[in-house]
Amino acid sequence: MDHEPPDSSYQLLVAAAARDAPTRPSSGSRLLRDHVYARVLEWIVDGRLPPGTRMRDKDIADLLEVSRTPVREAIRRLEDEGLVTTEASRWTRVAELNVAAAEQIYPIRWTLEGLAISLGGPWPADRIAELKAANKRLAKAVRAGDAAAAAKADSDFHDVIIAIADNTWLTSIVGDLTVHLRRLEVAYFAGGTTANQSVHEHKRAISALAKGDLGAAESAITENWQRSLDRIRRHNT
Numbered sequence: 042m043d044h045e046p047p048d049s050s051y052q053l054l055v056a057a058a059a060r061d062a063p064t065r066p067s068s069g070s071r072l073l074r075d076h077v078y079a080r081v082l083e084w085i086v087d088g089r090l091p092p093g094t095r096m097r098d099k100d101i102a103d104l105l106e107v108s109r110t111p112v113r114e115a116i117r118r119l120e121d122e123g124l125v126t127t128e129a130s131r132w133t134r135v136a137e138l139n140v141a142a143a144e145q146i147y148p149i150r151w152t153l154e155g156l157a158i159s160l161g162g163p164w165p166a167d168r169i170a171e172l173k174a175a176n177k178r179l180a181k182a183v184r185a186g187d188a189a190a191a192a193k194a195d196s197d198f199h200d201v202i203i204a205i206a207d208n209t210w211l212t213s214i215v216g217d218l219t220v221h222l223r224r225l226e227v228a229y230f231a232g233g234t235t236a237n238q239s240v241h242e243h244k245r246a247i248s249a250l251a252k253g254d255l256g257a258a259e260s261a262i263t264e265n266w267q268r269s270l271d272r273i274r275r276h277n278t
Contacts, residue, residue, distance in 0.1 A: 050095035058084075058104040077105055078115035085124055085135055086220055087189040088227040095132040096125065124220065143225050143273050146218055151266035153215055154202045155259040161205035164250045171201045172250070176243045183236045191236060192226035198243055202262065225273070235272050239265065 058080075081101065084090045098112040105112070116133055119125045127133040175198035182190035196219065203215050230236045242265040249258035 050097075053090055053094050054084075054096070054100050054104060056089065073107060074111040074114045077101070077107060077111045078118055080105060081112075081115055081119065082124070082220065085119070086223045086227070087192070088224070088231070089189075090135050092135050092137045094135045096134065097132070122220070124224075138224060138228055140274060142221060143270055146221055146225070147266050147270045150199070150215070150218060150222065151263045153211060154199060154262050154266075157203045157206035157208070157211060158250075158255050158259045158262065160208060160211075162255075163253055164205065168201060168205055169247065169251050172198060172243070172247050175201060176240060176247065179243070180237070180240045183230065183240065188227050188231035191230035192223050195226055195230070195239060196223055199262075229269065229273055229276070232272075232276050238272070239269060242268065 081090075081096075090096070096116070098109045098116060101116075102109045102112045116125060116127070120127055120133075124136055125133050126136050175194050178194035179191055179198060182188075182194055200215075200219075203212060206212075242261065246258050246261035246265065249255075249261055
C-alpha cells in the first residue's frame, strides 16, 4: 500500500519549478515539448525530484502553464531514457537509483576519459585553468553541502577532459551517459562524508597534466572514478 502523503510529491514539483529562472516556452508543438522535457529533466538530474517522486502530467502542465500533451510527450521521452517509470493506470515516478547503474556506467566513463587524454596531447595553460576552476567550484560546493552544485562542478571538470580530445564522436558517446552520471553524482555528493576526496584526486590529475605526464594523468583520472565507485558501493551496503 502507498502511504506517501498525497501532496508531498506535488510540493516537490512546486519547489522544483520555483527554483527555475522565469522562462517563456517557444511557440510550436515540438519546441514546447522540448521546453517541457528540458525543465523536467533538469529537476530530475539535479535531485530536485528525488528517486521515487510521483509525477502527474496535470500538475506539471499547470506549473509550466502548458497543455498536458507536451508534458505527456516529454514524460514518454524520459521513460525511454530510463529516467522515469510508469505502471499501467498508476503514477509515473522518477526512476530509482541503484549501484548496478554505477557499476555499468563508471567503467565506460573512465575508459573514455583515458582515451581523451591520450588523444589530446599536451595540455595548454587555458585548459589547465579550466580544470582548476571547476575543481575550486567543486570544493566550494562540497563545503557548502550543496550536492547539486557539487555534481555540476564535478561534471564540468570531467567534461573538460573529454573536450581536450576534440573528437565529435567521443563527445556524443559521453553525452548519452551524462544525465545518468549526474543523478548518481548528486546522490554521491549528498553523502558528504567522503566527497572531499574527489577534490584531492582531481588535484593529482591536474598536477600530472600540468607536467605533461599523460600516463600519470590517465591513471589519476581512472583512480578517481574507481574510488568514487568504491565509495558508492560502501554507501549502499
